[in-house]
Amino acid sequence: MSFHAVPVIDFSRARSTDPDERLALVKNIKDACTNVGFFYAKNHGVDAALLQNVTKAMKSFFAHPLEGKQKWIREGVAGYTPIQKLRHDPNQYGGDMHEAFEIKWELLDPLADSSRDDGIMSATNVWPDEPPEFRLAALSYYHAVLKFGLSIFPLFALALGLPENFFDDKTTKPAAPMRLLHYPAQTGIVDDRTVGIGAHTDWQCFTLLWQDEVGGLQVLNQDNKWIDAPPIPGTFVVNIGDQLSRWTNDTFKSTVHRAINRTNVERFSIPIFFGSDYDVDIAPIATCVSEDRPAKYPSITAAEYVRSRWEAAHGIVASAKA
Numbered sequence: 001m002s003f004h005a006v007p008v009i010d011f012s013r014a015r016s017t018d019p020d021e022r023l024a025l026v027k028n029i030k031d032a033c034t035n036v037g038f039f040y041a042k043n044h045g046v047d048a049a050l051l052q053n054v055t056k057a058m059k060s061f062f063a064h065p066l067e068g069k070q071k072w073i074r075e076g077v078a079g080y081t082p083i084q085k086l087r088h089d090p091n092q093y094g095g096d097m098h099e100a101f102e103i104k105w106e107l108l109d110p111l112a113d114s115s116r117d118d119g120i121m122s123a124t125n126v127w128p129d130e131p132p133e134f135r136l137a138a139l140s141y142y143h144a145v146l147k148f149g150l151s152i153f154p155l156f157a158l159a160l161g162l163p164e165n166f167f168d169d170k171t172t173k174p175a176a177p178m179r180l181l182h183y184p185a186q187t188g189i190v191d192d193r194t195v196g197i198g199a200h201t202d203w204q205c206f207t208l209l210w211q212d213e214v215g216g217l218q219v220l221n222q223d224n225k226w227i228d229a230p231p232i233p234g235t236f237v238v239n240i241g242d243q244l245s246r247w248t249n250d251t252f253k254s255t256v257h258r259a260i261n262r263t264n265v266e267r268f269s270i271p272i273f274f275g276s277d278y279d280v281d282i283a284p285i286a287t288c289v290s291e292d293r294p295a296k297y298p299s300i301t302a303a304e305y306v307r308s309r310w311e312a313a314h315g316i317v318a319s320a321k322a
């Protein structure tokens with residue numbers, strides 16, 4: 001059945017002592033992940049003040065002239081990406097109309113050892129000197145959302161009929177890049193060819209997205225119609241990515257989406273992409289495979305898979321199809 005709206009799921013029930021409440025939550029998650037691949041999470045528990053601080057810092061950073069921001073471009077997978085550098089949809093006319101700043105896992109304490117071997121996905125963060133509170137604001141928000149994100153894995157396990165701790169030993173140092181995104185106001189001629197971020201699926205297990213009040217996110221349904229996912233204050237948009245759809249042999253859906261800012265107001269959003277540990281093999285989980293539903297995907301590590309998608313988005317190799 002085709003969906004016509006993105007469901008809203010109340011996560012306060014994850015903390016309930018009533019087992020029926022938790023079961024009802026898992027059922028909502030299962031329905032959303034198998035039919036839509038998207039849902040809003042409300043009552044997620046992330047402090048609104050942390051969000052306020054990071055949005056203030058990112059707005060201040062992106063307001064700088066391009067020359068200042070270009071100092072933070074790095075060859076690797078962290079730092080600044082200018083407008084139109086990426087093209088998420090290879091069929092799209094121009095590049096994506098957004099600029100981004102990407103942050104990798106790092107501890108909040110600047111003196112702590114944040115080195116971590118992520119193999120071919122290893123990256124070191126760069127931190128703009130302006131505004132000075134950028135690092136603290138970004139990482140404080142990041143770690144609060146990381147905590148919420150990790151709490152979703154056991155619920156996904158239950159929704160898949162797996163033991164609740166199934167993902168625990170596979171998410172001890174989970175991949176979780178965060179991107180701060182700025183979609184400029186579009187004042188010229190705007191048509192379907194001018195997209196903020198072209199039609200794509202995400203690469204990791206799932207994404208937690210905060211979006212501001214401007215709107216523009218759209219999700220493709222089974223009838224090939226774009227369904228709006230409008231901003232709902234106090235929620236995150238959660239969507240399944242290709243890693244988890246492969247891993248579950250397509251039990252969970254990784255749904256095509258895009259963002260188009262057709263207003264003359266700039267838009268900001270912050271996705272965090274949650275993956276398993278990079279060294280985990282994401283071949284279809286045994287319980288998702290049967291004689292009727294043979295494994296659709298070969299074995300590959302999460303790092304190899306994500307790296308191939310990253311290279312495709314950067315035009316380094318032909319698109320690696322999910």
Ligand SMILES: O=C(O)CCC(=O)C(=O)O
Pocket residue numbers: 179181197202209211216217257258259269270271
């Ligand atoms: O900005 C948005 O609303 C969507 C961003 C997105 O889909 C992505 O970064 O993968």
Ligand SMILES: [Fe+2]
Pocket residue numbers: 200201202207257
């Ligand atoms: Fe996305």
